[in-house]
Amino acid sequence: MEIMVGQNYKITSDALNIILNKRYFKKDKEGDVTTDDAFKQVGYYNNLHSALNALIEKEIKGSDAISLDELKKHVEDVKEQIFIALKSIQPIK
Template sequence: MEIMVGQNYKITSDALNIILNKKYFKKDKEGNVTEEEAFKQIGYYNTLDGAFNALIEKEIEGRDAISLDELKKHVEGVKEDIFEALKSIQPIK
């Protein structure tokens, strides 16, 4: 399974876990950011719900919201990214 959530996150899985991955840009030997992107595993979960809740929490933690209204709008945007990602999942027949 591989589900892109927005532009910065990807949900993958292995035999035991649902894995939350975050995009980052690689650096060269001098420490300069290159345009080559990759994903780093940032959490392991038992369920998709757990991974999606962790994604929302990580976005809240990493956000310097000036107001509660601004934070609410950001969380709503993250939830919208999750709903769009769920639409891309094909049902098992």
């Protein structure tokens, strides 16, 4: 399984876990950002629901919102990205 959630997160899985991955940009020896980007595992979860809740929580903690209205808007945007990602999943036939 590989599901992109927005531009910065990807949900993958292995035999035992649902894995939340976050995009990062590689740097060269001089410390300059290269054009290559990759994903790092930021959490392992036993189900998709837990992984998506963790994604929302990470976004809340990393938000630079200075008011509850800004934070609410940010959370709504993240939930919309999740909704779009889940809609893209094709049913098994």
